[in-house]
Amino acid sequence: MISIHPLCDLPEIAAGDDLAxxxxxxxxxxxLLPLKAGDVLVVTQKILSKAEGRMIDLAAVEPGAEAVELAARTRKDARLVELVLQESVAIVRAAPHVLITRHRLGHVMANSGIDRSNIGPGESERALLLPVDPDGSARQLVEALSADSGGRVAVVISDSFGRPWRYGVVGVAIGAAGLPALVDRRGDQDRDGRRLEVTQIALADQIATAATLVTGEGAESVPAALIRGLSLPEGENGAAAIVRPAEEDLFR
Structure with missing residues (x-):
């Protein structure tokens, strides 16, 4: 049986904290210790970014001309827009109150994933950026926690994304280690013996979404969760494997 366990007693995370x-x-x-084979620890991006010192003081940000122009078009803080531009490789859509970019990690997302909510009391003039290498950070957490494991343990770094053509946000994996974030089922057969031609399972995204049932999206103050009872497939690839390359974008 699969169970989801919220971790509710973590302190406010600061730069340099030993997150593991x-x-x-x-x-x-x-x-929940010792950890068991098949356990997946889901860690929200916010606490990882805080621990890695990804908090930026907006007072120290000097917007360039492009940021000022985009800020006027989107009605956003020009300092925030400057950070968005620094973290992105392309602007996908800019409209009033909307700025969608392709992040340097390949994710197409609002505001390059930069957030100003739930980053700590008195931090309204700061912004939190995504981790530099979330797959690498997930690997480090797997290694640090391996001593407490009775078997193979995985880590997923989660964030919340909106989706084209649908309202609402869901949890997605921006980092993963210890499991195959993307499971390729092409070549397998369905129950009628038909060959699967295109089926790939975004397993790490499924796990991230399941964890948001307890971590929440608002003031729940649950920054991590342990999912227990999964039967993980063999193999390993990071969350980068889920990102569709820009040349395969059918909507440009």
Missing amino acids: ALLRGSLASAG
Whole structure:
């Protein structure tokens, strides 16, 4: 049986904190140690970014001409727009209150994933950027937590994305280690013996979305969750494997 366990007692994370040690302590207080084979620890992007010092003081940001023009068009803070431009490789859509970009990691997302919510009290003039290498950070957490494991343990770094043509946000994986983030089923057969031609499973995204049932999207203050009872497929690839290359974009 699959179960989802919220980790509710983590402190406010600051730059330089030993996130693995804090997560280990929270797992212990929740009675979830030792970790078991198939366990997946889902860590929200915010606490990882905070620990890695990705907080930016907006007062120190000097908007360039492009940022000023885009800010006027989108009705956004020009300093925030400057950060969005620095973190992106392309502007996908700019309209009043909307700025969608292709992030340097390949994700197509609002505001290059830069956030100003739930980043800590008194931090309204700061913004939080995505981690530099979320797959690498996930690998580091797997290694740090491996001593507490009775088997193969995985880590997923989650964020919240909107989706084209649908309202609402869902959890997605921007980083993963210890599991195949993308499972290729092409060549397998369905129950009628027909060959699967295009089926690929975004397993890490499914896990990230499941975790948001307990981590939430607002003031829940649950920045991580352990999912237990999964039967993980063999193999490993990071969340970067899920990102569709720009040359395969059918909507440009």
